[in-house]
Amino acid sequence: MNKEILLRVENLTKIFTLGSMFSRVKISAVNNVSFNIKESEIFTLAGESGSGKTTVAKIILGFLEPTSGKIIYKGKNIIESQKEDKKSIRKEVQAVFQNPFETFNPLRMVHNYLVETAKNLGANSNYQEVIENALNLVGLTWNDVVNKYPSEFSGGQLQRISIARSLLTNPTLLVADEPVSMVDASLRMSIVNLFAKLKKEIGLSVLYITHDLATAYYVSDRIAIMFRGEIVEMGSVDKVLTDPKHPYTMLLKESIPEPDPKKKWTKDIKILTLEEEEYQMKGCKFISRCPYRMDKCKNPVPDVEVDGRIVKCCLYT
Ligand SMILES: Nc1ncnc2c1ncn2[C@@H]1O[C@H](COP(=O)(O)OP(=O)(O)OP(=O)(O)O)[C@@H](O)[C@H]1O
Ligand SMILES: [Mg+2]
Incomplete structure (x- = not known):
């Protein structure tokens, strides 16, 4: 069965201009990049430091404006869409950040973040049930997290909790920029496995950004390899990583x-x-x-x- 395309990145270019009026330096961070992510697909962007992966992610998430190009989500160009549309797209496209310890204030109990997000999204008396469902999807329960501070969890557990928090909005796509690089090596696979589980169980798509080709190979459907702002090779992870051509x-x-x-x-x-x-x-x-x-x-x-x-x-x- 052919899967529908969820997000299309078309001819994306981002040029940063640095320096003063008299000595300008232009950095072409992303240069004419195009790819698409299908429904319930794990798509990986890999490449060395500075190749433009985070810049692509930030533009998709609306944190940065592109110099040119389009981001088409469910048929609409996100860059040009109206405020209300942008708001609903923001709920459906969620970020998972690199460092889970920075996501949570060390002095605030973790369950408060979940309660606040659930209530903001309209849950009232049933908020605990809504949270329990999201936590169950990442292999945790309300009892595991209630009344605890961030320091009482491992990096892997905190990353799960932050993913559970993203799931409260019923997203279709997670943009995960190096989500396991700050997590202990022994726990990395469990987070990556979680993406595969969420893809299977709730049809989630994931844009997985990583340096780590081993986890990319294990979990991705397709992969794009970036070098100096350009995609140099893209295809099924099996073809690209077992028999690379570039x-x-x-x-x-x-x-x-x-x-x-x-x-x-x-x-x-x-x-x-x-x-x-x-x-x-x-x-x-x-x-x-x-x-x-x-x-x-x-x-x-x-x-x-x-x-x-x-x-x-x-x-x-
Ligand atoms: N805000 C900015 N202003 C100027 N240059 C920037 C900015 N953000 C990124 N760059 C430059 O754009 C290029 C791409 O950076 P980017 O962070 O997207 O790479 P990356 O592939 O995510 O690298 P890493 O693997 O280290 O996270 C780099 O040369 C970087 O220095
Ligand atoms: Mg980066």
Whole structure:
């Protein structure tokens, strides 16, 4: 069965301008990025630090305005929609933040957050039941959380509670930016498994942003690999991670720590020459690190379909 598209990101670009009037620097954080997320799908954005993942997430969540491009949610462009529409979209598209310890004030009992959110959403005498249902979905109960401060929970438990709080609004999409990076390694899988469970049980979609290809492989349906603001490879997680076609995806996959230390980072990372930097303005951004670079990589690189996934690479043109 073909799933419906829930959210469509179209030609998204974000340019930050830094500096004073006299010395402006432009940073192209996100450059013409397009992808979509289907109903009850876990879609991962992965890529190294600074590749633009958080910027994409912030634009989807309405925390940042794009320089150009559209975010189409259930057929409506969120960027241009009216205040009332924006409000209801905000309920349906919820953020899960990186650090659960920052989500909760250490001096406030955690259940108060849940009660406040449930009441704001219109629950009255039945608020405890509404909260219990949300907590059950993340494997907790009201008794587990009532009358406790954040310090009485582990990072993993607090992340579950913050997810339960998001579920109170009956969201269709969770935007989870590095949701497990502050959680103990031993508990990471349980949070990622929770996304898979929520997808199965309530049809939730998740935009999962991570550096961690191991959890991405385990939980995602599809994955997009970002490099310097662009998607360089996108397709089913199985194809992209077991048989990567873009040299950057190959490098990322190789850089997952292996038990054999000799296998880590065997490739040189070359410093750019000025000439190469200029070419990068219009050509492949990976050129200086690519073992397969050719003359044609200095020209704009089209997206091509290779073995059932999209790749931005001249090796296939
Ligand atoms: N508010 C801002 N002002 C100026 N530049 C910014 C701003 N936010 C992000 N950037 C720049 O945009 C680029 C993309 O940043 P972003 O935070 O989206 O990357 P990321 O992929 O989420 O990285 P990480 O994996 O470290 O979280 C970086 O070069 C960053 O320095
Ligand atoms: Mg980030």
